[in-house]
Structures are given as structure tokens and as C-alpha cells.
Amino acid sequence: MSSRVDTRRWLIQRVSAMVLAVAVIVHLGVIIMATQNGLSAAEIVGRVQGNVGWMVFYIIFVVAAALHAPIGLRTVIREATGMQGRWPGFISGTIGVLMLIMGLQAVLRLYGV
Amino acid sequence: MADTLEVSVWRGGENGEYETYTVPSRESQTVLDIVTYIQRRLDPSLSYRFACRVGVCGSCAMTVNGKARWTCRTHARLVTENGKLEIGPLRNLPVVKDLATDMREFFDKWAKAEGNFKPTTTRHDEFATVKPSDKKRKQATAAIECIGCGVCYSSCDVVAWNKDYLGPAALNRAWTLINDVRDSGNDERLKAVAGDAGCHACHSTQMCQERCPKHLSPTASIAGLKRAATSALLKGKL
Numbered sequence: 349m350s351s352r353v354d355t356r357r358w359l360i361q362r363v364s365a366m367v368l369a370v371a372v373i374v375h376l377g378v379i380i381m382a383t384q385n386g387l388s389a390a391e392i393v394g395r396v397q398g399n400v401g402w403m404v405f406y407i408i409f410v411v412a413a414a415l416h417a418p419i420g421l422r423t424v425i426r427e428a429t430g431m432q433g434r435w436p437g438f439i440s441g442t443i444g445v446l447m448l449i450m451g452l453q454a455v456l457r458l459y460g461v
Numbered sequence: 462m463a464d465t466l467e468v469s470v471w472r473g474g475e476n477g478e479y480e481t482y483t484v485p486s487r488e489s490q491t492v493l494d495i496v497t498y499i500q501r502r503l504d505p506s507l508s509y510r511f512a513c514r515v516g517v518c519g520s521c522a523m524t525v526n527g528k529a530r531w532t533c534r535t536h537a538r539l540v541t542e543n544g545k546l547e548i549g550p551l552r553n554l555p556v557v558k559d560l561a562t563d564m565r566e567f568f569d570k571w572a573k574a575e576g577n578f579k580p581t582t583t584r585h586d587e588f589a590t591v592k593p594s595d596k597k598r599k600q601a602t603a604a605i606e607c608i609g610c611g612v613c614y615s616s617c618d619v620v621a622w623n624k625d626y627l628g629p630a631a632l633n634r635a636w637t638l639i640n641d642v643r644d645s646g647n648d649e650r651l652k653a654v655a656g657d658a659g660c661h662a663c664h665s666t667q668m669c670q671e672r673c674p675k676h677l678s679p680t681a682s683i684a685g686l687k688r689a690a691t692s693a694l695l696k697g698k699l
Binding site for chain 2: 352355359423430
């Protein structure tokens with residue numbers, strides 16, 4: 349057990365949780381507001397596309413999620429299966445990398461790159 | 462009030478089973494009184510552990526109707542459900558026999574958490590002056606009354622899921638020492654408790670503070686350790 353690595357991992361999860369708390373509220377809030385006001389998905393994409401602010405917001409969102417989820421998943425794997433050693437970190441880390449790639453691809457498509 | 466109580470008591474080791482005894486129901490009797498009655502009057506082969514009988518020594522903890530409790534200070538009538546009591550050994554610890562568990566891993570983890578005091582002075586030095594109003598003194602005071610009964614350890618789900626987890630009592634002990642200005646072992650102690658088997662494994666489910674017979678809050682102590690570990694990490698001391 350490395351106290352430095354474990355504490356760093358814990359800290360990253362807590363800080364990313366704070367980012368996600370704000371990001372999820374903004375994300376859902378805007379969706380609800382926009383759809384309540386009668387905007388279609390195509391109209392929303394039309395407004396968001398090319399907007400650097402929204403692109404930066406969603407890049408931060410994706411990075412926070414890709415950091416936060418695998419750390420929690422690693423703990424879930426360890427506690428639910430009793431798996432020790434490097435495997436829980438490897439499995440959850442791989443899922444984190446996939447989340448990051450897929451998330452960033454989605455953000456770039458939305459921006460219109 | 463019925464004249465008798467149906468009491469199921471765990472008999473045997475890990476693969477034992479509950480056996481039912483009928484004992485007299487009295488106005489003021491503790492769960493430990495009932496266990497003692499069974500051993501003295503009904504079955505002398507019943508094994509259990511106790512010493513002080515007044516809530517000081519922490520040796521008589523058992524699982525009573527599914528909850529870990531200090532049996533010497535638990536009134537039977539307050540925990541009896543439908544005239545029935547089920548008394549078993551503490552969860553999360555190996556059963557030696559009947560109601561006695563092997564407490565070694567519980568106390569070994571106190572040592573792993575650097576739970577021993579590391580003095581900075583000798584008997585030839587002056588007494589350390591610690592004001593009761595001091596913030597660290599207050600934090601230590603809030604956590605210091607642990608009697609080592611193992612109720613929190615037995616109630617903690619994280620202990621059940623993660624066998625290496627040091628557990629609420631050992632971490633609570635480490636927190637009291639971290640707040641002790643006379644102690645010199647904090648760098649090593651933080652390294653011992655900051656990790657996947659230490660404070661960061663706690664999910665704050667708070668069963669430890671829910672069940673602690675001394676009304677301590679190991680959850681708060683563990684939260685303190687998380688803050689201390691983070692601070693040490695950022696200062697490059699971890």
C-alpha cells in the first residue's frame with residue numbers, strides 16, 4: 349500500500365466530484381430549460397456548435413467524469429469481488445481511458461471539428 | 462410481562478448453530494445476566510467473555526438480535542423482540558467457540574495503525590502543558606473514551622468487504638494520537654493510515670458511530686485523518 353498514491357487518488361476523486369456536481373447541474377439544467385422552451389435536439393446542436401465556451405465546459409466535464417468514475421469503479425471491483433493487486437486498477441483504468449476517448453470525440457463532434 | 466424469555470444462543474465455531482434456551486424474564490436484567498444464567502444454570506459448556514460487568518473493560522460485546530452491543534450495559538427488555546432474543550458472536554471476527562471471538566486481528570490492526578504512543582520526552586522532563594481549550598486537545602477528547610470492545614469493527618460493512626481495512630477503532634485511536642502534541646510518531650502514523658486499507662477506504666456509512674456504546678464518532682475521526690493525510694500530501698510529507 350502506498351499512502352501517497354492512495355491519498356492522491358482519493359483527492360482526485362473528491363476534487364473531480366466537486367467539478368461534476370456543478371457540471372451535472374449546468375448540463376441537466378440547460379437541457380431541461382431548452383427542451384421546456386420547445387427547442388429540438390437539432391436546434392440545440394445548431395446553437396452549441398462552434399461555441400468555444402460550451403466546448404471547454406464539456407471537455408472539463410468529460411475529463412472529470414473520466415477521472416472520477418474509474419477510481420470509484422476500482423473500489424467497487426475490490427470490495428465486491430475481493431480482487432486484489434493490479435487488476436482492479438487496470439480494468440477500471442482501461443474503462444476510464446475509453447470514457448475519455450469517447451467523451452472527447454463526442455465533444456469535438458458537437459463543436460463541429 | 463411474560464415469565465420467561467426464549468433465547469437463541471450461538472453454539473460451536475464458524476459452522477455452529479443457534480440453540481434455544483428458556484430463561485426467566487426479570488424486570489432488570491442485562492443480556493450478559495442472561496448469558497451468565499444459561500452458563501451457570503442450564504449449560505456450563507457455554508463459552509463467552511466478560512470481565513468488569515460495568516461497561517469499562519470492553520470484553521463482553523456480542524451480536525444481540527442482529528446488532529453488536531455491549532451486553533453488560535444492555536437491558537434485555539429494551540432489545541427483546543416478541544419475547545425473543547438472539548445472541549451470537551461479533552460479526553467480522555473469527556469465532557473461537559460460542560460467543561467468544563478471536564480478537565487478534567482487531568488489536569493487530571491498532572498496532573498497524575501506529576496506535577502506540579511515541580513520547581517526545583522522558584520522565585525527567587517537565588509535564589507538557591495542554592490547555593483544555595486547545596483545538597487538538599478537544600479533538601482528542603472527543604475520541605479518547607474508546608474501550609476497545611469491537612462493536613464498531615463488527616458493525617462496519619467496509620471491514621466485511623475489505624479484510625485489510627484497519628477499521629473504525631484503530632483509525633479512531635490513530636486520530637487521538639495525531640492530536641496529541643506530546644507524540645512524535647505522526648509522519649509514520651499518517652503513512653500507516655492513509656491508504657486503501659486505511660482512512661480512504663471509509664465510505665462514511667456511520668454504522669460505527671450508530672452502534673458505539675460510548676457514543677463516539679469514529680466516522681468524524683476518520684474524516685479528520687482524511688484531511689490530515691491530504692494536507693500531508695500537499696506539503697510533500699506523505
